[in-house]
Amino acid sequence: MxxxxxxxxxxxxxxxxxxxxxxxxxxxxxxxxxxxxxxxxxxxxxxxxxxxxxxxxxxxxxxxxxxxxxxxxxxxxxxxxxxxxxxxxxxxxxxxxAVPVNAQCVDPETGLPTVEYLRVRLAETYGVAARRGERAGDRHALLVVDVAVGMRDPWARIARSAVVGQALVQSYGDGQPMASLGEGVFLLLVERDAELGTRATALRDRLTSHARRLGVETLVRQPPRVWVESLPPTHARLVELLSHLAR
Structure with a gap:
């Protein structure tokens, strides 16, 4: 019993x-x-x-x-x-x-907003900057996270996506514009401030420790690659950059 x-x-x-x-x-x-x-x-x-x-x-x-x-x-x-x-x-x-596909703003694998939602937020960022007479990159940047280790098993992708999604939310909180681009690459729209580099380093460490705690560290690049990417001067160039990052 x-x-x-x-x-x-x-x-x-x-x-x-x-x-x-x-x-x-x-x-x-x-x-x-x-x-x-x-x-x-x-x-x-x-x-x-x-x-x-x-x-x-x-x-x-x-x-x-x-x-x-x-x-x-x-x-x-x-x-x-x-x-x-x-x-x-x-x-x-x-x-x-087995569930019918419905339009939604959250990716069930990662718990993050979908990449389509992130694209909308990025377009809004460029629009706001233009109305201010600024460049989008003056106040914002992209934080890129690459944890790919070349695996193909669907279960491993799901587990990795969940671990990274949790670490991103724990580091930046709900409501932060971020999404998975697929193939182990994740993207965040962040503000340019004095803490940008420090937070990027802390995120890399959190990703490593979170994967180890859940026993799936072999599914995540060690150490994860985390870097800051400047926003291109135009939205058209941004679309090209996203395609490149998504491989």
Missing amino acids: LPVHAREQWRSASAASVWLRPDDWYHPAVDAVLEALLAGADPVPAAGRLGEVRSECGVGIGESIDDLACLYRSLRLEGPSLDVVRALCDGWAAAQD
Whole structure:
């Protein structure tokens, strides 16, 4: 019989740190993962089912991975292993594939705004600068993050996207114009100020430590590449730059 206290330890750890809506945390799928770990059985099949359930309930992949990590910490276990993370991501992605595609402003893999939304914000930045009689690059710049390691497995891309998306939000907060360009490249529209370089360095360190904490450091370039890119003088040149950065 599943020890109730073990489930509640997991729930409490998750609710206190990563879970956004405590009331929707429980599903019978969590018991299956917990039972497998407590019995010393293979948790991979149960992790795949948990990923499906989380996706179907609208939980982002980043939140799902963090929740799984909370389980292992609550049981004082090392992990989760890459095989378990992979199963969770595969299940999550399979459920996403079954959902009709709708226009939205948030990318479910990263939890970040979509690149289309970022393009709108960039166009607005150029428009505001023009009305002020300035260049867009006078007050703003692009912060480019490249964590690519040449992998092709969909689950690995999903896990990497989630880890980087979380680190970006933790570093810059909700509402910051940023998005994934694909293939491990992420882009932020940032203000030019005295803290720009310091924050870029802190972001690189956060990316490294966050990936290590979740056990997916092999999916992220070590160290991540983070650099400041000046905004081109015209919006047309910006479009060319984005195409180049997206490879």
